[in-house]
Amino acid sequence: MRTILRYATLALVLLIVAMVSALTAMRLAIHGQEVAVPSLVGLSPTEAEKAVNASGLQMTIERQYYSPQVAEGRIMSQLPLPGTKVRHGWQVRVAQSLGPIRVTIPDVTGESERAAEVNIRRRGLDVASVAQVTTASIPADQVLAQSPAANAGQIVTPKISLLVTAAAEPETFVMPSFAGQLLGTASQTLQDSGFKLGNVSVAPPTGDQAAASAADASGSEPSPASIIVLQSPAAGQKVASGTTVSFQVR
Numbered sequence: 001m002r003t004i005l006r007y008a009t010l011a012l013v014l015l016i017v018a019m020v021s022a023l024t025a026m027r028l029a030i031h032g033q034e035v036a037v038p039s040l041v042g043l044s045p046t047e048a049e050k051a052v053n054a055s056g057l058q059m060t061i062e063r064q065y066y067s068p069q070v071a072e073g074r075i076m077s078q079l080p081l082p083g084t085k086v087r088h089g090w091q092v093r094v095a096q097s098l099g100p101i102r103v104t105i106p107d108v109t110g111e112s113e114r115a116a117e118v119n120i121r122r123r124g125l126d127v128a129s130v131a132q133v134t135t136a137s138i139p140a141d142q143v144l145a146q147s148p149a150a151n152a153g154q155i156v157t158p159k160i161s162l163l164v165t166a167a168a169e170p171e172t173f174v175m176p177s178f179a180g181q182l183l184g185t186a187s188q189t190l191q192d193s194g195f196k197l198g199n200v201s202v203a204p205p206t207g208d209q210a211a212a213s214a215a216d217a218s219g220s221e222p223s224p225a226s227i228i229v230l231q232s233p234a235a236g237q238k239v240a241s242g243t244t245v246s247f248q249v250r
Contacts, residue, residue, distance in 0.1 A: 033087055033088045034085045034086065034088070035055045035056055035085070035086065035087075036055070036082075036083055036084070037052075037055070037057065037078075037080045037081065037083065037084045037085075037086055037090075037092060038051045038052065038054075038055055038082060039078075039083075040052070040078045040082070040092065040094055041074075041077065041078060042070070042074055043074065044073060044074060045073065045075070045096065048075050048094065056088045056089060057089065057090050057092050058089065058091045058092065059091070059092045059094060061094055061095070061096050062094065062095060063096070063157075064095065064096050064097075064098050064157070064158065065097065065098060065157055066097075066098045066099070066100065066157070066158070067097040067098070067099065068100045070097035070099075071097060072097055072099025073096065073099075074097050075094045075095070076095050076096065077094065077095045078092060078093065078094045078095075079092070079094075101153070103123050103124055103125060103158070104123070104151060105125075105148050105149065105150055105152050105160065106119050106120065106123060106150060107146075107150030107151070108120065108143050108146055108150075108162070109143050109144065109145060109146060110142060110143060111142070112141050112143070113141055113143065113162065113164045116143045116162060120160050124158065125158045126158060126159045126160075127160060127161075127162060128160060128161045129161045129162070130161070130162045130163075131161070131162070132163075132164050132166040133163060133165060133166065134165070134167070134169070136168065139165065140165050140166055140167040140168075141164065141165065141166075141167075142164065143162050143163070143164055144164065144165050145163040146160055146161065146163070147160065147161045148160065170240035171241045172239065172241075173193075173238070174237070174238060174239075175233050175234065175235055175236060175238075175239050175245075176235060177231070177235035177236075178247065179229060179230070180227060180228065181227070181228050182224065182225060182226070182227065182228075183200065183223070183224055183225070183226040183227070183228060183247060183249050184224025184225065186247065187224075190245055193241075194241045194242060195239075195241070195242065195243055195244070195245055196242065196244040196245065197244070197245060197247075198232075198244040198245055198246035198247075199246040199247075200222045200226075200246065200247050200248075201222070201248050202220060202222055202226075202248070202249060203229050203230060203248040203249065203250050205250075222247075226249035226250065227249060227250050228247050228248070228249050229249060230247065230248035231245060231246070231247050231248075232245070232246045232247075233245065
């Protein structure tokens, strides 16, 4: 019994030693892959690339900013910060200096969106974003405002945002039902509401109506006194002002 207990104790000790050894090896392996991020601020892109490659890291130029303090083309900021411990192969993001501002922000208000973009890019700038707004008094496709403003001095990035007028959405209405109304009355209502009268046709007769219309040839042509039985667009549909409405009558 003592022998069995001794062997069990020995096996337990060996298991604990093996687990501690495995954890230690894992820890060393993990920390062995970590490297410190080098300082890249003030370096040229080529110098910075060499520094990160030597540390087993990668670099990407994510932003560009104007700076009177940092020479043009030099790295002005980085993430992660220098000295940060990261895994092997980590991506270091940097911002590059464009140097002092040497371009004049053009005044593109009043120009079309296309003309404004050409004017901006011709000066070595770029369009950051384009927002649209609808106004009743200004035609569509016209730059209403810009940011930064023309001739602005405190510029951070070489990008300009534009506010451009858009075409007004057509006014919409819910089509009413004209069924059972006189054609003349409905036509006048359409004209007064800004709609157009389209095709007016006589609905095909059914049953006793077929015999009656065969005896009365005058019923084959629509007149202002004709009764509307069908319309297109149908009642309840959303339509724009100026929509053409067609009827079938009897």
